[in-house]
Amino acid sequence: MVSTVRGMVIGAASLLAIACGPQIESQPVKTVDPVDLTKDSSMTGMESPLDAAAEAEGTLSVVEEKETVEVDGRSFTEGREMITDGSGVDAEEEVVSVDLPVGVAYPIESLVGQINGRPVYAEEFLLPLEDRILRIVSEQPLSAAVREVDLLVMRRFREFVDSELIIAEAESKLNPGQQQGVLAWLRSVQEDTITGRGGTRDTASASIEEEFGLTLDEFIAERRSVALATDLLRKRVQPRAIVSWRDIEQAYRRNYAAFNPRPVLRIGRIRFNTGREAEKVEQAKALIEGGADFASVCSAMEIPDDGLWLEMELPKEGLAGTSLVAAVKGRLEGLEPGVLSEPWVQTSFISWFSVLSLERPPGRTIYEPGVQFGLENELSNVRMVQEQDRYIESLKDRWVSSDINDMRRRLLAIARLRYITR
Numbered sequence: 001m002v003s004t005v006r007g008m009v010i011g012a013a014s015l016l017a018i019a020c021g022p023q024i025e026s027q028p029v030k031t032v033d034p035v036d037l038t039k040d041s042s043m044t045g046m047e048s049p050l051d052a053a054a055e056a057e058g059t060l061s062v063v064e065e066k067e068t069v070e071v072d073g074r075s076f077t078e079g080r081e082m083i084t085d086g087s088g089v090d091a092e093e094e095v096v097s098v099d100l101p102v103g104v105a106y107p108i109e110s111l112v113g114q115i116n117g118r119p120v121y122a123e124e125f126l127l128p129l130e131d132r133i134l135r136i137v138s139e140q141p142l143s144a145a146v147r148e149v150d151l152l153v154m155r156r157f158r159e160f161v162d163s164e165l166i167i168a169e170a171e172s173k174l175n176p177g178q179q180q181g182v183l184a185w186l187r188s189v190q191e192d193t194i195t196g197r198g199g200t201r202d203t204a205s206a207s208i209e210e211e212f213g214l215t216l217d218e219f220i221a222e223r224r225s226v227a228l229a230t231d232l233l234r235k236r237v238q239p240r241a242i243v244s245w246r247d248i249e250q251a252y253r254r255n256y257a258a259f260n261p262r263p264v265l266r267i268g269r270i271r272f273n274t275g276r277e278a279e280k281v282e283q284a285k286a287l288i289e290g291g292a293d294f295a296s297v298c299s300a301m302e303i304p305d306d307g308l309w310l311e312m313e314l315p316k317e318g319l320a321g322t323s324l325v326a327a328v329k330g331r332l333e334g335l336e337p338g339v340l341s342e343p344w345v346q347t348s349f350i351s352w353f354s355v356l357s358l359e360r361p362p363g364r365t366i367y368e369p370g371v372q373f374g375l376e377n378e379l380s381n382v383r384m385v386q387e388q389d390r391y392i393e394s395l396k397d398r399w400v401s402s403d404i405n406d407m408r409r410r411l412l413a414i415a416r417l418r419y420i421t422r
Contacts, residue, residue, distance in 0.1 A: 110414050113407035115164045120407070122414040129156060133419050146420060153415050157408055163229070165395040170228035182224065190220050237391055241383035243376050251375045252366045259371060260363035262313040266356040267332065268294055269309035270301070270340075274350055281350055293338045294354035308356065328353060 110122045126133070129152060136152070137145045174182065193216070197204035205216040212219060252259065272281045280301065287297050298307040315321035319329050331341035331353050341353040364371050396404065 110410075112410045112414070113403075115161060115168075118164075120160075122411060122418075125156070125160065125411060126153075126415055126418065129153065130419075133415065137419055142420070146416065149415060149420065150412055153412055154408060157411060161396075161404065162392050165392055166229045166232060167225050169395055170225075170232040173232065174228075182228070185227075186220055186224055189223055190216070193219070233388065237384060237387045240387040241380055243379045243383065247379055248372060248375045249366065251379055252371070255375075259365075261361040262315065264357075264359045264361075265312055265314050265319075266308060266358075267310040267312075268298070268307035268354040268356045269351055270294070270297060270303060270307055271349055271351040273348055274345075275348060284352070288340055288352070294340050294352070294356075295338060297340070297352075306356075307354070309353075314358075 112120050112122055112125070114120065132152060133149055136148050140148065193208075194201055194204040197207040201216065208214055208216055208219045214222065270284060272284065274281055284297060284301060287300055292300070294307060297303070312322060319333055322329070324332075327344055331344060332355060335341055335353075335355050337355045337357055339354060344351045344353070366372065
């Protein structure tokens with residue numbers, strides 16, 4: 001229930017989100033033989049990693065980078081072993097191992113710390129993530145699985161801590177009168193829930209448990225937490241996320257090109273080799289002398305893509321500001337769409353150019369309501385995230401009784417012991 005509350009609190013604030021991947025069928029954690037856990041399977045194939053002759057010459061060496069974390073008297077080790085020959089890394093192996101002597105209990109449930117005076121256990125935290133972790137470990141190689149599981153656990157841990165802090169702060173702000181008001185509102189919510197789900201407490205409980213996996217009391221408590229957290233953020237964070245007219249002006253200037261796109265010029269070209277394609281050159285000249293426009297010549301001579309050669313944005317200077325060669329600029333300057341330019345004869349080629357189209361997308365000024373509202377909403381969302389982060393950091397100083405970094409490291413180690421080590 002508690003994990004569901006945390007997810008809904010962050011959803012109600014519209015600022016933090018739990019990234020939910022595809023669900024797979026949940027699998028129980030495999031039975032572990034302590035003897036197997038003392039073996040480092042990632043080192044199979046590394047028992048004789050050095051070439052015998054090279055080793056005899058002493059030209060290769062093994063460099064180890066390892067870090068060990070203690071969890072309930074057990075040590076978890078991760079790192080790399082690199083084989084070098086003096087000129088660089090010749091081979092590299094990931095190391096993930098656990099020191100779990102025979103007879104020592106496997107850590108299924110472990111205290112990782114306290115938030116708001118309430119103990120936080122690994123099982124409660126990891127169970128909602130178990131399906132996704134099992135899928136990651138089964139589908140990816142060891143090193144990639146370690147990184148992705150770490151990222152998933154750390155993201156979930158941050159959401160977990162933030163939600164707990166927001167709920168605790170919201171509850172601490174209630175005076176006796178407000179607490180009575182909340183209780184009255186919860187009774188109303190419970191009555192409405194029962195009425196809308198069958199009319200009796202038993203039918204409502206069965207419906208909620210089937211849909212959410214919660215009891216009726218847990219569901220009502222969840223609604224309370226979401227309401228308190230949303231109200232707290234509205235009062236403490238929203239007033240600080242103020243967007244001024246100056247902010248909107250600056251955002252408009254930063255995104256001027258997006259609101260005022262440049263004209264787009266599409267240029268066509270007909271080009272033939274004067275030696276190999278002499279017959280086509282004469283045919284094109286005859287069509288042009290007969291008054292055919294660019295599109296007609298391309299159609300008659302089956303020019304690919306209707307002769308489209310180049311599509312480009314025009315700078316403020318127009319054609320003069322483009323990177324086209326002077327000969328092409330001179331032939332296109334002042335040319336009406338569809339009209340053929342004078343031929344450009346080079347050593348082995350002859351070319352005709354034409355302006356296919358010149359599109360001028362309409363610009364949008366800062367005084368349009370849609371532009372102002374869009375920029376204001378975007379800036380407001382950014383400010384809300386920034387102010388919420390600042391506010392939560394201030395709550396951590398007052399509410400968290402265990403060091404957050406130690407809790408995170410402990411949780412990562414337990415997740416690896418449970419799901420990653422072989």
